[in-house]
Amino acid sequence: MKESYFDGGLGSYIITSIIAGLITSLTLGICAPWGICMMYRWKIEHTVIEGRRCQFTGTAVGLFGSWIKWLILTIITLGIYGFWVHIKLEQWKVSHTRFY
Numbered sequence: 001m002k003e004s005y006f007d008g009g010l011g012s013y014i015i016t017s018i019i020a021g022l023i024t025s026l027t028l029g030i031c032a033p034w035g036i037c038m039m040y041r042w043k044i045e046h047t048v049i050e051g052r053r054c055q056f057t058g059t060a061v062g063l064f065g066s067w068i069k070w071l072i073l074t075i076i077t078l079g080i081y082g083f084w085v086h087i088k089l090e091q092w093k094v095s096h097t098r099f100y
Contacts (some may be wrong), residue, residue: 002051010089016042033063040093049099058096066092 001093020035037060046054073081 004049004051006047008046013042018061031060033067034060035054036060036089037063044072052099055098055100056093056096062096063092 016038020038023038024035026033037056037058040058041056045052047054066088070081070085074085
């Protein structure tokens with residue numbers, strides 16, 4: 001069986017986190033999909049499972065439409081739909097994750 005490992009470093013993690021945080025906070029959360037995609041791409045593209053490197057194919061533009069829909073549903077349901085947003089986001093991330 002081939003080896004699985006994570007090869008991300010602290011320096012690149014800190015830089016990616018700062019940029020993602022700035023993008024999200026300076027736009028008051030409107031551009032949160034860009035920050036989310038940056039952080040998830042960093043995590044996935046530094047992951048190797050059974051010798052196969054993972055790849056994230058999702059884009060912030062692709063997530064943005066769902067993000068707006070989830071926000072509207074959360075507002076309409078007075079926050080109740082917010083419980084499902086985390087699950088929906090994970091489903092979206094996994095559907096855009098590949099091995100190569």
